[in-house]
Amino acid sequence: MRSQDQIQKLINQYSFTLDSGDLKGFAALFKEASWHFDSSDPVHGSKDLYDQVLTRVILYKDGTPRTRHMSTNLDIRVDEEAGKAECQRYVVVVQQADDFPLQVIYSGEYFDEFIRQQNGDWRYSKLTIRKPLFGDLSRHLLSRLS
């Protein structure tokens, strides 16, 4: 698989794991990576990401957060020689729950950074979320990210 395709797959995994309620799978993407939300302290590795961020995610009867993290405007740049890649993209999150009509609850600018491993596979090294736009997150998170 081309580097570009592998990276796009990782970015899709970010949404597919989270939105299907596979929080462990989501955290695993950041095994050797850090997750930065705006100006808050960065979170390093799967365990901290799970404990500090993902435990706040509200899961519904179907085992999912009833969200879709939709990625658009993907701008992927691969430096094959350096074994590094980055992507800038927009994210819009929609949600619909029992007593909560379908709506846009959040949007941000996402900056993904990737490293190519010894075996040739790419992995996340860092994700930075900037310029968040907040809608009604009361049905998604138990406490607001700061």
Place this chain on the structure above:
Amino acid sequence: MQYSDHDQILELLNRYSFTLDGGDLEGFAELFTDGEWGMEGSMHQGKEALLAGVLSTVLLQPDGTPKTRHISTNIQLEIDMEACIATCKRYGLVIQQTADLPLKPIFSADYFDTFSKVDDVWCFKKCELKRAFVGDLSHLFSQQLA
């Protein structure tokens, strides 16, 4: 210009939205001449069944369109060149604005597409919608979909 298999399939995904949102319901149905479309557990096989079962209930506004946009994101496309089969998972979000309805998301789902290549041309075999978030569809359909 020579289009890659990947590009040809993305073109089909775009035609899915462009025909529907352009009010070309016949053109949309034609995409499923040899395919099936539907919500999980309620599939419509072939063009005529799709026109009679679903598209006949689509409300067209004075400009001849449903005033919707079917937005596809997070496209994860896997092509098996040997078997001439491709599968795709993607997110769909439908937004709508009419004279009586302010702009808002009215529907979202996980879309699972299957394509096959026959006589060197890719075509839809299946498009199945799962985990639907249903908003206000009263301006898109004249009756509730079964």
